[in-house]
Amino acid sequence: MTTIFGNPGSTELPMLGGFPEDFRYVLGLQESVAVGMADGFAQASGTVGHVNLHTAPGVGNGMGAIFNAQANHSPLLVTAGQQARSLMTLQANLTNRDAARMPHPLVKWSYEPPRAADVPHALGRAVHLAGLPPRGPVFVSVPMDDWDAEADATGAEHVTGRKVEGRSAPDPKVVRSLAARLAAARSPALVVGPDVDAAGGWDAAVELAERQRLPVWAVPAPGGGRIGFPEGHPAFQGILPPAVGPLGETLAQHDVVLVLGSSVFPYYPNIPGPPLAEGTELVVVTSDPDEAARAPMGDAVVADVALALHALNAEVPAAEREPPPSRLAPEEPPVTEPLNPAAVYRVLAEVLPTDGIVVLESPSSTLALRNQMRLSAPGSYYFGAGGGLGFGLPAAIGVQLAQPDRPVVCVLGEGSAQYAIQGLWTAAAYEVPVTFLVTRNDEYAILKWFAGLESVEGAPGLDLPALESAELASAYGVPSRRASTLDEAHAALGEAIASAGPELVEVPVSPGMALA
Numbered sequence: 001m002t003t004i005f006g007n008p009g010s011t012e013l014p015m016l017g018g019f020p021e022d023f024r025y026v027l028g029l030q031e032s033v034a035v036g037m038a039d040g041f042a043q044a045s046g047t048v049g050h051v052n053l054h055t056a057p058g059v060g061n062g063m064g065a066i067f068n069a070q071a072n073h074s075p076l077l078v079t080a081g082q083q084a085r086s087l088m089t090l091q092a093n094l095t096n097r098d099a100a101r102m103p104h105p106l107v108k109w110s111y112e113p114p115r116a117a118d119v120p121h122a123l124g125r126a127v128h129l130a131g132l133p134p135r136g137p138v139f140v141s142v143p144m145d146d147w148d149a150e151a152d153a154t155g156a157e158h159v160t161g162r163k164v165e166g167r168s169a170p171d172p173k174v175v176r177s178l179a180a181r182l183a184a185a186r187s188p189a190l191v192v193g194p195d196v197d198a199a200g201g202w203d204a205a206v207e208l209a210e211r212q213r214l215p216v217w218a219v220p221a222p223g224g225g226r227i228g229f230p231e232g233h234p235a236f237q238g239i240l241p242p243a244v245g246p247l248g249e250t251l252a253q254h255d256v257v258l259v260l261g262s263s264v265f266p267y268y269p270n271i272p273g274p275p276l277a278e279g280t281e282l283v284v285v286t287s288d289p290d291e292a293a294r295a296p297m298g299d300a301v302v303a304d305v306a307l308a309l310h311a312l313n314a315e316v317p318a319a320e321r322e323p324p325p326s327r328l329a330p331e332e333p334p335v336t337e338p339l340n341p342a343a344v345y346r347v348l349a350e351v352l353p354t355d356g357i358v359v360l361e362s363p364s365s366t367l368a369l370r371n372q373m374r375l376s377a378p379g380s381y382y383f384g385a386g387g388g389l390g391f392g393l394p395a396a397i398g399v400q401l402a403q404p405d406r407p408v409v410c411v412l413g414e415g416s417a418q419y420a421i422q423g424l425w426t427a428a429a430y431e432v433p434v435t436f437l438v439t440r441n442d443e444y445a446i447l448k449w450f451a452g453l454e455s456v457e458g459a460p461g462l463d464l465p466a467l468e469s470a471e472l473a474s475a476y477g478v479p480s481r482r483a484s485t486l487d488e489a490h491a492a493l494g495e496a497i498a499s500a501g502p503e504l505v506e507v508p509v510s511p512g513m514a515l516a
């Protein structure tokens with residue numbers, strides 16, 4: 001952990017003094033940016049990310065992003081400064097009067113050490129907890145005068161030298177019975193969630209699907225923070241709908257459904273119905289005991305998803321059943337003016353190299369992007385599973401810092417871009433070569449769609465006239481351009497992806513939902 005994201009204040013300066021030369025500090029101009037960058041970095045590097053915030057108001061600004069990190073199972077050490085111990089009781093300015101309680105429901109562990117000498121141990125404990133399954137954010141508040149105190153040298157040496165391994169394999173008995181259940185099934189299916197990619201189980205999931213001839217579904221898009229299976233693979237069937245009834249219906253054709261690395265399920269709109277059809281059985285493998293326990297149906301196995309897949313692959317026979325039907329190639333979207341988002345994503349699919357990474361936060365066209373691009377490489381997709389806007393822009397910067405050799409394109413609705421817009425400054429200042437593609441429809445399109453679903457009429461505040469993202473980018477030091485036709489989009493995106501610095505391309509798109 002040699003990269004620290006943050007936004008400093010007087011309570012953090014003692015920590016940053018004498019900053020080691022082999023560390024890098026990445027400044028975010030607002031805490032939601034700093035946390036979002038650390039989230040993307042942690043997910044794309046597979047290591048624990050570190051973000052340092054400014055006492056109570058800094059933590060407050062970062063809370064929405066910490067919520068997102070929790071939903072993303074992103075291993076994050078969040079530290080914050082605090083008033084000096086001698087001034088905390090009289091509540092001098094900037095005292096966080098209940099620091100450990102503040103981010104409480106959003107983190108796995110929240111702590112303010114009782115003595116300065118305990119800080120190294122608390123930080124060590126926090127880092128290990130963040131990285132253990134279920135991975136997620138942890139919080140440590142450090143009073144500012146602690147940095148001048150003597151650490152317990154022997155103790156500090158021991159706590160910094162520890163390794164804590166958290167991947168656990170499933171019980172072999174359970175694996176054998178699951179393998180037998182799959183092999184005996186008439187029409188089994190696989191549902192892949194974000195933890196397949198995070199656990200490094202991508203190839204093993206492909207092997208299981210091919211060996212057992214399983215059709216593969218992705219978990220509903222709102223909870224699909226990462227893609228767990230190549231979406232251009234012939235076995236891939238599509239993305240499950242996010243509502244209870246329709247999801248249950250989609251899986252009704254299967255007698256055994258094996259869910260990997262997800263909650264059951266990341267539902268969103270309230271469309272009731274049976275969650276599972278009669279005759280369908282479900283088993284989920286997840287490293288998160290809470291996901292296992294709170295599933296409303298089916299059996300659960302708590303284990304590392306990749307290890308479980310390897311164990312299953314060693315047990316299941318090659319199936320004789322018919323291979324699953326192949327999904328049709330994405331339809332060519334009509335060329336409209338302004339462009340349909342699906343047409344823009346088709347262009348992006350053409351220009352993005354196969355190792356390219358997409359970080360997505362363009363709510364009304366999520367499904368269109370997934371369908372047109374059919375991303376098919378591990379670690380190629382990041383999406384804010386928590387649903388809090390402001391994840392995409394900074395996360396893309398963190399992803400790019402963790403994966404400097406892969407091109408990163410951050411696709412943003414012009415509304416979504418505003419929640420952490422200051423991140424553009426960081427991309428420019430640190431020369432992080434993310435391509436920002438802003439799909440501009442001058443509205444909160446998905447909210448208008450939801451208004452229809454919820455039978456809401458006359459809601460105010462759903463239009464976004466005159467929001468000039470390209471000009472905002474220039475103000476933050478990111479070169480920008482507008483592209484209105486397919487050819488212009490092709491050229492602008494190709495050049496932006498190839499360039500050595502960040503660029504923003506704004507494309508006006510048609511209003512409304514883009515479902516395919």
Ligand SMILES: Cc1ncc(C[n+]2csc(CCOP(=O)(O)OP(=O)(O)O)c2C)c(N)n1
Pocket residue numbers: 064361362363364365387388389390412413414415416417419441443444445446447
């Ligand atoms: C922090 C936060 N505030 C508000 C929302 C509610 N919300 C969900 S989608 C959306 C509109 C996004 O607009 P835009 O990025 O332009 O995308 P479009 O819907 O037009 O595709 C809003 C405001 C949210 N998800 N997160």
